[in-house]
Amino acid sequence: MLAAEDFIAELRALAPRYWHDHPFHLRLHAGALSREELQLWAANRWYYQRSLPQKDAAILANCPLPQVRRYWMERIVYHDGSRDGEGGAENWLRMAEAVGLDRAEVLDERHVLPGVRFAVDAYVNFARNKPWVEAIASGLTEMFSPGLMRRRLADMREQYPWIGEDGFAYFVSRLTVIAGEGKSTLDIVVEHARSREQQQACVAALAFKCDVLQAILDAVDYHS
Numbered sequence: 001m002l003a004a005e006d007f008i009a010e011l012r013a014l015a016p017r018y019w020h021d022h023p024f025h026l027r028l029h030a031g032a033l034s035r036e037e038l039q040l041w042a043a044n045r046w047y048y049q050r051s052l053p054q055k056d057a058a059i060l061a062n063c064p065l066p067q068v069r070r071y072w073m074e075r076i077v078y079h080d081g082s083r084d085g086e087g088g089a090e091n092w093l094r095m096a097e098a099v100g101l102d103r104a105e106v107l108d109e110r111h112v113l114p115g116v117r118f119a120v121d122a123y124v125n126f127a128r129n130k131p132w133v134e135a136i137a138s139g140l141t142e143m144f145s146p147g148l149m150r151r152r153l154a155d156m157r158e159q160y161p162w163i164g165e166d167g168f169a170y171f172v173s174r175l176t177v178i179a180g181e182g183k184s185t186l187d188i189v190v191e192h193a194r195s196r197e198q199q200q201a202c203v204a205a206l207a208f209k210c211d212v213l214q215a216i217l218d219a220v221d222y223h224s
């Protein structure tokens with residue numbers, strides 16, 4: 001079994017596989033997307049956002065440890081909010097509206113592409129079917145995301161000045177929680193991956209999740 005620091009280094013070594021330099025993201029950041037392409041992106045990313053609480057609920061259902069469940073439960077509340085009109089999913093709907101979509105056409109998922117549906121469903125099913133530590137490890141893409149999200153917020157404000165500030169609520173609020181979340185999630189994985197085989201399975205889970213994200217953008221890129 002690897003020492004914690006070597007295991008963490010192995011996880012971090014997957015950073016190049018993250019979606020920060022996917023061609024679609026590069027076009028998004030460069031201001032090269034049309035309004036219609038931004039709409040396709042927002043409507044498809046909605047399917048990811050709305051599936052996250054079900055993914056997290058699957059992890060809760062599989063985890064026998066109250067201290068982990070107590071912590072993980074917060075993620076469901078974060079996305080769903082405590083009442084109607086609050087939470088990450090609601091903020092994503094505001095992003096979709098800010099790029100010109102009606103809420104109804106996002107919610108009925110008419111723009112969701114088959115490839116996006118397959119990729120996101122694979123992520124939810126991974127959490128349902130795999131040991132909970134591996135499912136939690138698959139969420140460690142969060143270690144790679146704060147820099148990207150900060151850059152995306154700055155670049156989108158600059159490149160698409162017609163998007164109202166309300167549309168950026170999702171990223172503004174996400175950035176305040178994400179650094180801490182990545183750290184505690186990593187602590188859980190390091191503590192509960194108790195053999196070399198489990199450590200390797202966690203690395204494979206993170207690689208799988210990077211592929212899920214790449215597949216989402218591949219589908220959106222192909223259709224834009």
Ligand SMILES: O=C(O)c1cc(C(=O)O)c2c(n1)C(=O)C(=O)c1cc(C(=O)O)[nH]c1-2
Nearest residue numbers: 052088138139140141142145148149174213
């Ligand atoms: O905008 C992004 O680049 C980005 C990436 C990721 C990610 O790496 O999976 C998440 C998010 N955002 C995000 O907002 C979010 O709530 C989230 C939850 C999860 C997860 O796997 O549980 N990933 C991500």
